[in-house]
Amino acid sequence: MSAVSSSPVIERGTAASRIAAIAVAIIIALLAAAPQFLSAGAVDRMTALFIYVILAAMWNALAGFGGLVSVGQQVFFGLGAYFAIRLADAGLNPFASLFVSAIIVGLVSWPLSLFMLRLRNGEFAIGMWVIAALTHLLVNLDRLVQGETGTSLISLNVYDAGTRRVAIYWLALGSMTALLAILFGLLRGSTGAAIRAIRDNEDAAASVGVRVTGTKRLLFVLAAFGIGVAGALWLATSVTFQPKTYFNVQWTAYMIFILLVGGIGTFEGAILGALVFFLIETWFGGTGVWYLVGLGATAVLFSLFLPRGLWGTIEERFGLRLLPVGYRVRLPGNARADKGTDPSPERTTLDQEKA
Amino acid sequence: MSNQIIQGILLGGYYALIACGLSFMFSVMRIINLAHGSLAVFAAFALWWLASRFHVSPFVGLLIVLPLMAAIGWALQRFLLERSARGGALLPILTTFGLAIVIDNMLFEQFGADTRSLAPYIGSLSYDSWEWPGSIYVGKLAVIMFATAVILLGGLQLFLTRTRLGRSIRATSEDSDTAGLVGVDARRANAIAASIAMVTVGLAGAFLGMRATFDPYAGAPQLLFAFEAAVIGGAGSLWGTLVGGIVLALAQTLGAQVHPQGFLIGGHTVFLVVLFVRLSTSGLGLRGLLRLPSRSAS
Numbered sequence: 008m009s010a011v012s013s014s015p016v017i018e019r020g021t022a023a024s025r026i027a028a029i030a031v032a033i034i035i036a037l038l039a040a041a042p043q044f045l046s047a048g049a050v051d052r053m054t055a056l057f058i059y060v061i062l063a064a065m066w067n068a069l070a071g072f073g074g075l076v077s078v079g080q081q082v083f084f085g086l087g088a089y090f091a092i093r094l095a096d097a098g099l100n101p102f103a104s105l106f107v108s109a110i111i112v113g114l115v116s117w118p119l120s121l122f123m124l125r126l127r128n129g130e131f132a133i134g135m136w137v138i139a140a141l142t143h144l145l146v147n148l149d150r151l152v153q154g155e156t157g158t159s160l161i162s163l164n165v166y167d168a169g170t171r172r173v174a175i176y177w178l179a180l181g182s183m184t185a186l187l188a189i190l191f192g193l194l195r196g197s198t199g200a201a202i203r204a205i206r207d208n209e210d211a212a213a214s215v216g217v218r219v220t221g222t223k224r225l226l227f228v229l230a231a232f233g234i235g236v237a238g239a240l241w242l243a244t245s246v247t248f249q250p251k252t253y254f255n256v257q258w259t260a261y262m263i264f265i266l267l268v269g270g271i272g273t274f275e276g277a278i279l280g281a282l283v284f285f286l287i288e289t290w291f292g293g294t295g296v297w298y299l300v301g302l303g304a305t306a307v308l309f310s311l312f313l314p315r316g317l318w319g320t321i322e323e324r325f326g327l328r329l330l331p332v333g334y335r336v337r338l339p340g341n342a343r344a345d346k347g348t349d350p351s352p353e354r355t356t357l358d359q360e361k362a
Numbered sequence: 363m364s365n366q367i368i369q370g371i372l373l374g375g376y377y378a379l380i381a382c383g384l385s386f387m388f389s390v391m392r393i394i395n396l397a398h399g400s401l402a403v404f405a406a407f408a409l410w411w412l413a414s415r416f417h418v419s420p421f422v423g424l425l426i427v428l429p430l431m432a433a434i435g436w437a438l439q440r441f442l443l444e445r446s447a448r449g450g451a452l453l454p455i456l457t458t459f460g461l462a463i464v465i466d467n468m469l470f471e472q473f474g475a476d477t478r479s480l481a482p483y484i485g486s487l488s489y490d491s492w493e494w495p496g497s498i499y500v501g502k503l504a505v506i507m508f509a510t511a512v513i514l515l516g517g518l519q520l521f522l523t524r525t526r527l528g529r530s531i532r533a534t535s536e537d538s539d540t541a542g543l544v545g546v547d548a549r550r551a552n553a554i555a556a557s558i559a560m561v562t563v564g565l566a567g568a569f570l571g572m573r574a575t576f577d578p579y580a581g582a583p584q585l586l587f588a589f590e591a592a593v594i595g596g597a598g599s600l601w602g603t604l605v606g607g608i609v610l611a612l613a614q615t616l617g618a619q620v621h622p623q624g625f626l627i628g629g630h631t632v633f634l635v636v637l638f639v640r641l642s643t644s645g646l647g648l649r650g651l652l653r654l655p656s657r658s659a660s
Contacts, residue, residue: 070452074452076455076456078396078459122637122638122641128394128451128452128455129388129393129394129396129451129455130394130593132394132396132455133585133586133589134637136582136585137586137589137590137630137633137634138634140583140586140626141626141627141630141634144626144627144630145627147623148623256582260459260463263456267456267460296471297467297471299463299467300463300467300468300471302463303460303461303462303463303467304460304464305460306463307460310446310449310453310456310457310460311445311446311457314446314449314453
């Protein structure tokens, strides 16, 4: 449509992205109806998948868009579960506890962010790990938890197993959809531009008036809240709470694997990566140690040879953008090409700078 | 009480040893190696394997393991870190984290979940002690460990300030492009620095195995200790690392007096307190805290 114009075109939605938006709505509707047709085991697995998507999307918000790689995000996962146990023990409805717990996690992360966000790169990454290790030890001191023995979300047992399973499935689906929508809206707005500016060059961003600290804090708290939701949901599916399981660094390892494979810093990458991880886990999870070796090795190989991940590479190769969060600038030479599947990789795209 | 303080100081030698490689690599390559702890545990397992399988004393085993660690450091820099560092500051963190997962689980696959120790292979050294005035007993091993830390840190300091190679490593870490202009091969300097760092990791692994037990997943705590000691002591010199190690060990020893779980809590808490004080008074990031060993030494 702009083939005659010689000035650059700035575009946002593409034909592919409009189709994708409709597809997303259909998929969500299908998923909502799915418990009618799926077996109990399949419903549980799908719930796990939704939780992985939440984890990946939240870690991606922090690391991929904010440039803040944390190896201690399991602290929020563990706290989400822990506060839910605590609230339910205090007499709150177990389902309500799950969300109140996530809100508390978000509130706790606020003061933490004042402190941790002053660290850079690797220091932030390990600093968060120390926070997670310390929190794990402190939770162990709680008499209710009884150290590594752990405890259970007993109050959930008043609901019968079938109802509970489907309710948790819907909660997970709803939480995932809501969190992804919030993230999508955030990234598309002016905050999204600020976030990417900070990631690419913090000093330069500050010099053009981006509120660096406030924006980073927003991401940090959002990621903490989302991962808190994931932790609480995981507790609801597995019922038992053992600090060692929930505060395990493996959760962060999963998030890193998902994003390295899917594509750090792309909205679709978190979803694609979670799907890949879910399938690998379903097929190879039983092989135990070799499965973990494979995950670690795959993460290393991707970071060395395909640092943009699967989606980042697809996006670069085909110019495909299903859920565009940024703007892109097309130079006149490229404007003639079909918008959805532009074969020439464009270096001019604004949000393709780096992962 | 003075007994605990002395034991704490001696334990600080171990933390200084394990922290030294981490802060050395950070200061030269600007990379925090998340596989640091796992590599130390790897070295401990290598020594254990030599000792249990071929009856090689761990001290003799170091003659094999330390060159091996140097080679690993070289390969690590050439094949992993150099390549991933080109992708920005965040990619090396992810790469080394993936590497740590691989190492931990390969060790588990090979050696199982049992905890091991090198103590049975070093004879009476594991429990021998000297009596100091005031009927304080100090373990010979702890003293050797502390002395090794002091010698190693001093040696590194001298190496960086007095030798041509040390100066070229410092020049590379300050500004590798400019160093390149005056004829310093930055790739070589970085690879040598990584090798040196891994030799110190090998030594730390040996002492880890001699003074305590270890298992395939013991790497993560060692990484955290190393990081904490480096940050607490980060006054800008290798000696700062020794101070950091001692402070960390003292906090842990005192924490253990207060509560059974207080050992780790004490260590993490003092780390956060030091961090908080530093960040709120100086406004410096850790970049400034974990400063080059060479900068203040020059």
